[in-house]
Amino acid sequence: MELSFQMVMSQVMLGLNNGVFYAILSLGLAVIFGLLNIVNFAHGALYMLGAYVALLGYTSIGPLIGMPDFHLSYWAALFVAPLVVGAVGIVIEKTMLSRLYKFDHLYGLLLTFGLALIIQGVFTNFFNVSGDPYDAKPETLNGAVNLGFMLFPKYRLWVIIISLLVCFGTWYVIERTKLGSYLRAGTENPELVKAFGINVPLMISLTYGYGVALAAFAGVLAAPIYSVSPVMGSEMIITVFAVVVIGGMGSIMGSIVTGLLLGMVEGFTKVVYAPASSTVIFLIMVMVLLVKPAGLFGRES
Amino acid sequence: MNKILWIILIVLGLVAPFIVYPVFMMKLLCFALFASAFNLLLGYTGLLSFGHAAFFGGASYITGQLVKISGLTPELGILGGTLFAALLGYIVGSLAIRRQGIYFAMVTLALAQIVYFIALKAPFTGGEDGLQGIPRGKLLGMIDLGHVYTVGGSPVALNLYYFVFALFCFGFWIIYRTINSPFGQVLKAIRENEPRAVSLGYKVERFKLMAFVISAALSGMAGSMKSLVFQLASLTDVSWHTSGEVVLMTLLGGVGTVLGPLAGAFTVVTLQSELSSVGSWITVIIGVTFVICVLLFRRGLVGELGRVLKRSL
Numbered sequence: 001m002e003l004s005f006q007m008v009m010s011q012v013m014l015g016l017n018n019g020v021f022y023a024i025l026s027l028g029l030a031v032i033f034g035l036l037n038i039v040n041f042a043h044g045a046l047y048m049l050g051a052y053v054a055l056l057g058y059t060s061i062g063p064l065i066g067m068p069d070f071h072l073s074y075w076a077a078l079f080v081a082p083l084v085v086g087a088v089g090i091v092i093e094k095t096m097l098s099r100l101y102k103f104d105h106l107y108g109l110l111l112t113f114g115l116a117l118i119i120q121g122v123f124t125n126f127f128n129v130s131g132d133p134y135d136a137k138p139e140t141l142n143g144a145v146n147l148g149f150m151l152f153p154k155y156r157l158w159v160i161i162i163s164l165l166v167c168f169g170t171w172y173v174i175e176r177t178k179l180g181s182y183l184r185a186g187t188e189n190p191e192l193v194k195a196f197g198i199n200v201p202l203m204i205s206l207t208y209g210y211g212v213a214l215a216a217f218a219g220v221l222a223a224p225i226y227s228v229s230p231v232m233g234s235e236m237i238i239t240v241f242a243v244v245v246i247g248g249m250g251s252i253m254g255s256i257v258t259g260l261l262l263g264m265v266e267g268f269t270k271v272v273y274a275p276a277s278s279t280v281i282f283l284i285m286v287m288v289l290l291v292k293p294a295g296l297f298g299r300e301s
Numbered sequence: 302m303n304k305i306l307w308i309i310l311i312v313l314g315l316v317a318p319f320i321v322y323p324v325f326m327m328k329l330l331c332f333a334l335f336a337s338a339f340n341l342l343l344g345y346t347g348l349l350s351f352g353h354a355a356f357f358g359g360a361s362y363i364t365g366q367l368v369k370i371s372g373l374t375p376e377l378g379i380l381g382g383t384l385f386a387a388l389l390g391y392i393v394g395s396l397a398i399r400r401q402g403i404y405f406a407m408v409t410l411a412l413a414q415i416v417y418f419i420a421l422k423a424p425f426t427g428g429e430d431g432l433q434g435i436p437r438g439k440l441l442g443m444i445d446l447g448h449v450y451t452v453g454g455s456p457v458a459l460n461l462y463y464f465v466f467a468l469f470c471f472g473f474w475i476i477y478r479t480i481n482s483p484f485g486q487v488l489k490a491i492r493e494n495e496p497r498a499v500s501l502g503y504k505v506e507r508f509k510l511m512a513f514v515i516s517a518a519l520s521g522m523a524g525s526m527k528s529l530v531f532q533l534a535s536l537t538d539v540s541w542h543t544s545g546e547v548v549l550m551t552l553l554g555g556v557g558t559v560l561g562p563l564a565g566a567f568t569v570v571t572l573q574s575e576l577s578s579v580g581s582w583i584t585v586i587i588g589v590t591f592v593i594c595v596l597l598f599r600r601g602l603v604g605e606l607g608r609v610l611k612r613s614l
Contacts, residue, residue, distance in 0.1 A: 096596060106402070109349070110594075117545070121581065121583075121584030122585055238414050241410055242407075242414075278418055282415045286412070
């Protein structure tokens with residue numbers, strides 16, 4: 001097989017498209033882990049929930065509220081879905097997770113695993129496991145852009161750009177602003193931050209809400225590309241866990257960069273040896289564990 | 302007291318096929334062994350593996366292959382499945398113990414996913430259909446495990462039942478001996494305070510790996526037994542749902558108690574068979590049980606009972 005530059009580049013670009021999803025999701029996991037010290041197993045389910053908010057907002061919400069002509073547009077969904085899912089997240093944190101901080105961190109993982117089963121189970125009962133198409137993609141994002149070496153779908157390019165903006169925006173807020181410095185201080189020493197009169201429990205709730213809102217945002221972005229299905233989250237979350245093991249959750253930038261790189265590696269593998277593309281991230285995880293057990297950006301404990 | 306309890310349990314196990322539906326009983330024994338093997342790791346070493354389905358399901362495929370395609374006798378099939386799980390456990394364990402706590406759980410989950418992909422794609426696993434019609438065969442080439450007796454008017458595969466029961470007792474005995482050996486004491490020390498165990502001079506990594514291999518091997522044995530009982534090895538057995546189920550059984554019964562996994566497996570298997578009519582709502586019910594256990598019930602059924610009776614069970 002001839003490995004043409006074009007072929008490699010087009011798969012790498014498509015891989016980058018997956019990579020931004022890994023980046024947003026692992027970023028959300030890292031933000032949550034930083035402050036709450038739990039791994040949010042429900043992240044995939046909330047990503048799926050975000051996609052369904054967009055889908056149902058477009059197809060079903062109108063008749064439900066007595067306005068049959070109302071359709072939640074794609075642009076509106078990009079705001080509404082994260083808000084709805086973020087609110088769900090805050091409720092989860094306030095009512096359940098907050099009771100577990102004094103126990104072993106594994107309980108947080110187990111609780112969110114249970115929540116993931118509940119959310120996925122409910123949607124499996126009402127929706128088609130093989131997925132429903134989301135047809136609300138805006139006209140302006142149809143068609144393709146000529147990147148010089150290939151024609152790239154406009155929508156995917158939009159997804160890459162907006163995701164990168166959101167990722168680096170989050171990084172900027174956390175690493176470079178006063179709000180972020182509270183957050184980082186809370187990560188290091190919550191007791192001391194409390195002593196300075198900062199409402200740490202509120203900060204924790206909002207952090208969890210923001211983390212899962214990121215997942216919902218990714219879900220809306222994914223809806224026009226992949227079909228919206230109840231199992232889209234569980235397939236995603238296991239891969240993202242591998243990404244997180246490779247990158248380590250200690251660094252915000254680390255999780256973004258790892259996500260992007262692994263997406264591209266996955267795309268590249270599709271050209272070189274397609275059957276391995278679904279497992280390549282896991283195999284890289286094995287190699288990282290052998291060579292640098294703490295992860296690429298992790299601190300040795 | 303303890304002796305009496307054990308005798309009661311063994312007698313119950315011996316007469317069970319005459320009282321309850323034997324396939325239910327055998328399923329229960331398989332999952333009870335699986336959960337007990339898992340508990341050796343979570344309850345007694347403090348390691349949460351989210352990938353134990355790889356050993357359970359992987360071994361069930363191997364046993365299916367050996368018995369159905371290679372025509373080996375069932376005991377050799379089970380031995381093969383168990384050895385495979387032990388080897389896989391050695392590989393997964395060596396990688397996973399390089400990370401601690403939450404990362405350990407994620408690594409095991411991701412590694413188990415590789416096994417799942419292999420089971421999905423490899424030519425010898427039957428893909429989506431799984432391996433069907435695995436023969437039960439003749440134990441040692443003599444005793445027909447498929448033989449059906451008529452008990453109270455309904456057919457019961459008594460030979461198979463007692464074979465499964467014997468294997469369960471053997472596996473459970475190994476776990477019990479491990480927990481109550483000096484080796485088991487070191488595992489508990491690691492669970493309670495790993496740095497302390499290190500400073501006392503124990504090679505913690507080796508102990509963890511050893512516990513992982515024993516746990517994986519016995520989980521594999523449970524999976525091998527399951528493939529003979531249901532004559533089926535399928536993708537469900539290697540999927541993360543199964544890994545989650547065994548976590549739930551252990552949590553629900555009582556992490557770090559000897560009898561907890563049995564109680565947990567009994568509850569979950571009963572729930573599944575009683576609620577089979579609700580179809581996919583079962584996932585929701587399992588999820589809700591998880592949440593309730595974690596929030597209100599961290600000691601589990603047997604743990605709470607032990608607290609009331611003021612003794613460890």
